[in-house]
Amino acid sequence: MQVIIILIEILILFAIVMLHVAYATYFERKIIGHMQVRLGPMRVGWHGLLQPIADGIKSFFKEDVVPEQADVFTFRAAPIICLVAMMTSLAVLPFAKGWVLADINIGLLFIFAMSSLSSYGVILAGWASNSKFTFLGGLRSMAQVISYEIAMGLSLVGVMMMSGTLNLTKIVEAQGASFSGMYVFPQIIAFFVFCVAMLAETNRVPFDLPEAETELVSGYCTEYSGMRYAIFFMAEYIGMMVMASIGTICFLGGWSGPFEVALFPPFWFVAKVYVFMFFFIWIRATLPRYRYDQLMEVGWKLLIPLALGNIVLTGFIKAFTG
């Protein structure tokens, strides 16, 4: 019986997340359109509201091309590895009190593990396509993800030290319901490092070098078409959502807000995640792309020392104030 309930919960979460992914693309196109004084999608449905559904159906029925010299098994598996890793991390996210599929004690570490697994999808896609552009895109993504994962992990150590747990629900509870309890204030350095590393981890502008279209066509997914390309796309947007959720949980107090919304407890969580998503898109419409050596320099020479310093500082404060 319990298994069936969990399965139904998983299905509901899956459906909501997929709808979310579809409409996040619409959200992004509309916002960027208005920021650039355009209208964005307008044709399909009222103000283009049905555009994501049309796009989804289109990519589903497109031809699935496998390049002749490609490593077929790895080529087929790569997008699935990406999507599975991203979807799995959804299981440990607490959307509201008790609204979590698996409330495990190592929630934060679990998400790190899954995000490092998803980088395999990108790398293998780059290698298996047997094309120079995809290969370079894969190599770049590999180096970028390894470097920024360190910065991201270290930035969250401060949060772990303050809350004394790795369980995401308990991290939210440790921040309390008040506005001043949010970790974004005492951990402001960590929050800065996290925000930059978050952009790099999800391969977003200004760190979207793995798919820099002016140099690499479309980076690691150049050779993919139809549904497999759409799976990469979905994985990217779910990744954005997971990162935004981690930011919300660890720094912005999760589901707690100024007042309780009785009918829909995750209201504040979702609102904060959307603020993060808006931030992602805003950055994309504003900043130019970094050069590759600049990217590595920012990661290793700025973010990692900052995050390490933050750990030492937090440790000292914790030792002296108890």
Add this chain to the structure above:
Amino acid sequence: MFTLIFFCYCAVMIIGSGLLAIIMRNPVHSLLSVLVLFFHMAGLYLMLNAEFLAAVQIIVYAGAILVLYLFVMFLVNIREELKMDRFVQSAWLSRIISIGIGFSLIAILPAFVLGEKGHWPLEAIQKATNTKALGQELYSTYILPFEIAGLILLIAVVGGLVLAKRNSSTTIEKS
């Protein structure tokens, strides 16, 4: 019952993917099977209530070390640069040697004994969470070995830096 099935599944997968890792011709494929192996080892740790170890196993081994292997493999040309001479010329001699090593490994197996029980029963670990228990033990009972391990890693880091520095200076001199 469930744990037994899970253990058997993990054990079979570990042995199978370990074998595949050395049988596969394509190094990327054998690396992938090592990835599968790491995940099943993490599964075994989970079964032993060591969830922290399981997560670290995946983050460190699958997420960092194996990716670096992949990196190195992509950067060197495997067909041309990694040709090694055989250690033993005759094929039969090498077979005999490897069978001998295999037998001696199996013969050693009975010598393994269970370690003595620590002062952390399962309930205490579950109550304090595995991460906390591990941290407390590491930083109190085993602080000296922990520091020694840290020192060894530091030496390795410094050594890597020195090697990399020396190489770059010699290439500059040559050019």
